[in-house]
Amino acid sequence: MFLLLSTVLPNVVPLRTPVIPSVDVVEVNGTEVWWIENTRSKWIVVEDCWRSDLLDDRWWSLEPLIRARLSAASDNLMVSSDLEWLATGLCVRIEGMSLSVMEARTAYWDLLWQPLESSLGTTIEIQDFRTVKSVTLKSLHEDWLYSSDDETRLWIQKRIWHNFMLQQKHRVVLYAPHKPDVNEWIPKAEESGAVQWLPKHQSKEPLQGKCLIQNTSTVPQIAVTIQVYFEDVSSPQLRILNSILGDGVRSRLGQRLREELGLVYTIGSQFRGGFIEVSYTVAPSNFSESLLEVETVLHDFSKVPPTTAELEMARSMFLLRQYGILEDSSTLVRMVGRFSSPMGWSRYIQSTLKAVEQLNGTSISISRMEKRITGPVLMHQLAPPDCTVHSIQVR
Amino acid sequence: MIYSYVLSSGLTLVVMPNYHIPMVIIDIVYDFDPRLVPDGVPHLTEHLLFEGTANIPNGDVDRWLRLAGGSSTASTTWDSIVLHNTISAPNIEWLLYIESERSRYLCDGIVDEDIENQRMVIANEMFSAALQPNGDVADRLRKKSFTGHEIISSEVMGQIYDLETATRNDICSFATQWLQPKQSTWIVTGDVDVDWLRQRLEVYFPSIESVVDSHVNTTNRKPETFQERGIPIVQNEGHRWFKESKQDSSMSADRLTLVFASPPAGTIEESVADAMLLSLTQSQTWEHFSSIDHIQGWSENRSYGGWMALSIRTSHPKKAMEELQVWLETPQIDWPHWDDRQQYLVAQYLETNNGRIALLNGCLQSLETSEITDCVTWQRQRYSGEITKEDIDSTRDFWDIEEASWLWMGQENWFDGERF
Numbered sequence: 001m002f003l004l005l006s007t008v009l010p011n012v013v014p015l016r017t018p019v020i021p022s023v024d025v026v027e028v029n030g031t032e033v034w035w036i037e038n039t040r041s042k043w044i045v046v047e048d049c050w051r052s053d054l055l056d057d058r059w060w061s062l063e064p065l066i067r068a069r070l071s072a073a074s075d076n077l078m079v080s081s082d083l084e085w086l087a088t089g090l091c092v093r094i095e096g097m098s099l100s101v102m103e104a105r106t107a108y109w110d111l112l113w114q115p116l117e118s119s120l121g122t123t124i125e126i127q128d129f130r131t132v133k134s135v136t137l138k139s140l141h142e143d144w145l146y147s148s149d150d151e152t153r154l155w156i157q158k159r160i161w162h163n164f165m166l167q168q169k170h171r172v173v174l175y176a177p178h179k180p181d182v183n184e185w186i187p188k189a190e191e192s193g194a195v196q197w198l199p200k201h202q203s204k205e206p207l208q209g210k211c212l213i214q215n216t217s218t219v220p221q222i223a224v225t226i227q228v229y230f231e232d233v234s235s236p237q238l239r240i241l242n243s244i245l246g247d248g249v250r251s252r253l254g255q256r257l258r259e260e261l262g263l264v265y266t267i268g269s270q271f272r273g274g275f276i277e278v279s280y281t282v283a284p285s286n287f288s289e290s291l292l293e294v295e296t297v298l299h300d301f302s303k304v305p306p307t308t309a310e311l312e313m314a315r316s317m318f319l320l321r322q323y324g325i326l327e328d329s330s331t332l333v334r335m336v337g338r339f340s341s342p343m344g345w346s347r348y349i350q351s352t353l354k355a356v357e358q359l360n361g362t363s364i365s366i367s368r369m370e371k372r373i374t375g376p377v378l379m380h381q382l383a384p385p386d387c388t389v390h391s392i393q394v395r
Numbered sequence: 396m397i398y399s400y401v402l403s404s405g406l407t408l409v410v411m412p413n414y415h416i417p418m419v420i421i422d423i424v425y426d427f428d429p430r431l432v433p434d435g436v437p438h439l440t441e442h443l444l445f446e447g448t449a450n451i452p453n454g455d456v457d458r459w460l461r462l463a464g465g466s467s468t469a470s471t472t473w474d475s476i477v478l479h480n481t482i483s484a485p486n487i488e489w490l491l492y493i494e495s496e497r498s499r500y501l502c503d504g505i506v507d508e509d510i511e512n513q514r515m516v517i518a519n520e521m522f523s524a525a526l527q528p529n530g531d532v533a534d535r536l537r538k539k540s541f542t543g544h545e546i547i548s549s550e551v552m553g554q555i556y557d558l559e560t561a562t563r564n565d566i567c568s569f570a571t572q573w574l575q576p577k578q579s580t581w582i583v584t585g586d587v588d589v590d591w592l593r594q595r596l597e598v599y600f601p602s603i604e605s606v607v608d609s610h611v612n613t614t615n616r617k618p619e620t621f622q623e624r625g626i627p628i629v630q631n632e633g634h635r636w637f638k639e640s641k642q643d644s645s646m647s648a649d650r651l652t653l654v655f656a657s658p659p660a661g662t663i664e665e666s667v668a669d670a671m672l673l674s675l676t677q678s679q680t681w682e683h684f685s686s687i688d689h690i691q692g693w694s695e696n697r698s699y700g701g702w703m704a705l706s707i708r709t710s711h712p713k714k715a716m717e718e719l720q721v722w723l724e725t726p727q728i729d730w731p732h733w734d735d736r737q738q739y740l741v742a743q744y745l746e747t748n749n750g751r752i753a754l755l756n757g758c759l760q761s762l763e764t765s766e767i768t769d770c771v772t773w774q775r776q777r778y779s780g781e782i783t784k785e786d787i788d789s790t791r792d793f794w795d796i797e798e799a800s801w802l803w804m805g806q807e808n809w810f811d812g813e814r815f
Contacts, residue, residue: 010486010488010489012462012463012486012489013463013483013485013486015417015464015483016417018416040415041742041745041746042742043742043743043746071678075679077732077733077735077736077739078735078736078738078739079739080739080743095743096739096743097738097739097742100739248457248461248466249445249457250454250457250458250461255454258516258519259454259512259516260512262512262515262516262518262519263519264519265516265519265520265522265523266523281523283519283522309458309462312462313458313461313462316461316462316463316464316465316483317461317464317466319464320418320464320465320466320481320483323416323417323418323483324418326415326416327415327416327418327746327747327748328746328747329746
């Protein structure tokens with residue numbers, strides 16, 4: 001058997017670090033245009049992002065309104081569009097073949113910049129909060145729990161819309177064969193005079209330590225979200241830890257809770273910038289045991305630091321994802337646009353790879369773990385699950 | 396450029412190189428005849444493909460692939476197991492080795508503990524699906540709507556009873572008969588040397604009579620049409636079902652689901668039906684229906700037909716069906732626009748390896764193996780020819796509402812349906 005392995009299997013060839021495309025930056029009247037040259041097709045992706053310091057969670061209430069406008073903006077079958085909310089603003093991404101994108105973008109702008117008043121107070125479906133993309137579900141869910149009534153929300157929408165339009169910082173990320181004439185790529189926004197200022201920091205009860213439970217009678221299943229906070233949230237080491245912790249069925253969480261104990265079907269973790277989020281769904285009967293097991297896996301990072309093999313796998317998976325980003329033009333534009341400078345992404349890759357090397361044989365400190373349990377929890381007759389805050393200190 | 400081969404082992408190889416990034420994607424489709432396998436065994440076997448083989452210890456499939464910059468996932472349909480593999484180009488041989496192990500030595504690596512573990516994992520999978528709001532409705536509709544068709548109505552996931560009774564022998568028999576090169580189609584795209592790959596596959600999957608005991612057709616692996624194989628076309632059965640929806644849940648809404656048999660893959664009727672289905676799901680279409688709030692649709696198709704469904708959110712199902720009937724009699728489809736849309740989709744698919752795999756998968760359902768090299772052209776020209784009135788009329792035969800099966804999920808049993 002071993003003879004077969006040694007003769008058949010080659011050595012693993014380490015993945016090389018991908019070559020990051022250069023980004024040309026042009027600035028016109030405070031708007032940045034970032035251009036990435038597309039040398040392989042006539043495909044164009046353009047993303048317009050608006051950012052503002054005035055945002056708060058209530059921005060999510062604009063989601064259905066803007067999405068509805070976008071879906072009505074263009075019947076051009078040669079393009080597709082995507083709306084994405086950020087912590088600091090929103091981005092509209094349009095992609096397709098050459099000229100069609102330009103035409104569609106004009107149509108989108110025309111509709112986005114129409115006064116909002118005509119849409120308010122009519123038929124905005126607040127219920128749609130719970131049907132949007134999963135990446136935004138958590139925030140929407142929290143917002144929904146803490147909102148008071150719909151009328152208030154609609155009124156707020158109107159104010160923050162106008163506020164936003166005046167405070168915007170506009171950036172365009174463009175993936176296209178030819179460098180654009182920036183004057184053509186920055187349409188003029190019409191400013192509305194109906195401005196009402198929002199306080200910069202809205203008073204809202206902090207969620208730390210809260211256990212969010214939504215009772216429904218239709219889903220006898222518990223969606224668990226556990227957020228784990230760290231002392232240094234910007235450390236690239238956290239991305240590696242996240243990969244080892246919850247990336248795939250052979251990650252520590254997947255191996256323990258799915259493969260060994262059979263408590264769950266899918267479980268994983270995501271790096272959310274300020275924290276790592278463990279998420280899974282579980283039968284009520286397995287709920288308590290699953291929580292204990294997740295905690296045990298987290299604690300074990302201090303006893304069993306990442307092995308060389310785990311770090312190598314994390315490195316490979318990290319690079320695999322970067323290649324995936326490079327290949328998918330839409331994702332490329334999104335990722336490049338998310339970093340604060342054109343060089344940000346390159347530095348991010350380099351620093352993460354460096355973290356892989358440095359982590360070898362060392363522990364990762366988990367300064368604080370905080371459980372928040374969100375999502376539908378079934379059966380009113382069930383006693384509320386143990387939802388107290390657990391703080392752990394691992395060195 | 397697309398290359399297509401049938402190797403000496405009977406393995407069908409379809410390759411569309413793409414040298415943009417140093418990655419390779421390999422989808423492997425193992426076809427099986429669900430009439431000849433115990434319920435639930437294909438799905439259980441699919442899970443065990445990730446546990447280990449005679450020469451690969453438990454769990455190392457995933458670990459090896461990760462080290463080599465790759466990943467592997469799988470799914471099971473009613474007549475196939477589909478493996479979706481990604482690997483960094485320099486390490487492609489790792490994947491060839493793993494797949495040869497899975498195909499040839501899976502049974503020798505299975506231990507009872509693995510079977511027990513995966514039974515629990517699948518039980519959780521079934522539990523998750525069943526407990527989502529309407530999470531298992533689509534799969535149940537497929538099985539219940541076409542009970543006269545022993546293939547499309549087959550049990551894919553298996554029930555708990557099937558899982559409990561499946562034995563190691565069942566799994567080994569399945570693997571020995573169906574996880575074989577002659578049953579497999581490899582769909583490959585990415586940074587790959589086609590000639591090299593072909594040669595290595597001949598090494599990893601030799602034509603071994605002891606393993607492949609049937610006659611291997613080395614010119615065309617799929618010579619039989621569905622008629623020759625004795626598989627009837629899927630027919631509508633006109634069932635009427637009722638499922639009471641929960642009023643206190645925001646996740647559920649009154650919903651009418653109509654299930655139709657679909658035209659066989661590769662026919663002009665399939666293309667027209669596809670366009671009708673997608674048109675109906677566009678808001679521009681259903682916004683004109685006064686009694687319909689929203690329409691979703693889906694379809695699965697094979698050479699002997701398949702099924703398609705419309706899920707309609709409405710509080711007035713009778714009126715909704717009247718409005719739908721009117722549309723179906725004279726479907727308003729702008730064919731030049733539809734052609735534009737197809738050009739867009741093909742261009743988008745060609746941008747990425749995953750998109751190319753999707754294009755090839757679509758072609759493999761509709762074209763003969765020997766025609767796959769024309770896949771991109773076929774996809775581009777699907778709607779560019781003139782769609783005749785006869786084409787539309789013959790397609791409308793499949794959209795007969797009366798013959799379709801209905802599932803009404805609401806408060807009142809409008810159609811006097813059986814409990815679903």
